[in-house]
Amino acid sequence: MSDRIQVIICSLLLVVTSAWAYYFQFEYPSLLAEFDFAAQRVWQEPWRLLTAHFLHLTELHWLLNALAFFFITVLFARYFTVRTFLNALIIIAIGSSLTLTITGFEDHFVGLSIVNHGLLTIGLLLELHASQSSNQRKLMFAALVILVTKWFAEFIGFWQSFLAAGQVQQIWLLHGLGILLGILAWWLHNRRLAKLARLGSD
Numbered sequence: 001m002s003d004r005i006q007v008i009i010c011s012l013l014l015v016v017t018s019a020w021a022y023y024f025q026f027e028y029p030s031l032l033a034e035f036d037f038a039a040q041r042v043w044q045e046p047w048r049l050l051t052a053h054f055l056h057l058t059e060l061h062w063l064l065n066a067l068a069f070f071f072i073t074v075l076f077a078r079y080f081t082v083r084t085f086l087n088a089l090i091i092i093a094i095g096s097s098l099t100l101t102i103t104g105f106e107d108h109f110v111g112l113s114i115v116n117h118g119l120l121t122i123g124l125l126l127e128l129h130a131s132q133s134s135n136q137r138k139l140m141f142a143a144l145v146i147l148v149t150k151w152f153a154e155f156i157g158f159w160q161s162f163l164a165a166g167q168v169q170q171i172w173l174l175h176g177l178g179i180l181l182g183i184l185a186w187w188l189h190n191r192r193l194a195k196l197a198r199l200g201s202d
Contacts (some may be wrong), residue, residue: 004077007085011073014089015066018054018112022062031055036110039101049097050090055110065112072116076123079130084192088185092118095184096177107170114178120147121182122189129190151175 025031034045037052056062073085080088096114124147128140154172 003081006082007077007080008074010082010085011070011077014054015070018056018062018066021054022056022059025055032057032110036108037097037100038108039105042097042101049094049101052097052108052110053093053112053115056112057110061111065116068116069112069119072119072123076119076126079123079126079189084189088119088122088182088189089115091185091188092122092178092181095181096174099177099181100173105173109174113171114174114181117147117151117175117178118182118185121179122186125183125186126189147179151179 021031021035032055035048035051035055037048038045042048056065077085092115096118121144124140124144128137128144131137131140151172154175
């Protein structure tokens, strides 16, 4: 089985896990309270750094985030192994949660949107780096510009996603962290590839 298919299966399992978590909260009403992001409690309950990203408030919130996550994975799966894919997700998810904790973010949040922004960022950068034609590079660069423009529209309050209803007001901060951590994940991914290339030439 190819690495690409393994990565897609891995992402599908994460989507199923997120779906289970959403529907399980109807059987276990305190699920969100015990597993969402709460900066004041993460040092005693560190699982919140990761679990918050796979919980959702509404069925539409879960469905659209899960579809986006799976679609982005399918688009860029060829650049990953299961290990590097999970590494990228951990860097984006836990890195953003730790940053929010250290900077004194006081709100709660749940949802895959931070991860989706980070995964899209690393995917576009990998595609841009691997592009062989100028048209393809222009397309990837334009997609990155659109992503940053969308974030800026959130930052200035011009655009507020309906999925943010009931969530934190500073959704731009969460998505911006996703983009920044996606850049970090891309840089670390490239460093690993460069290291493997050096080892292969020795």
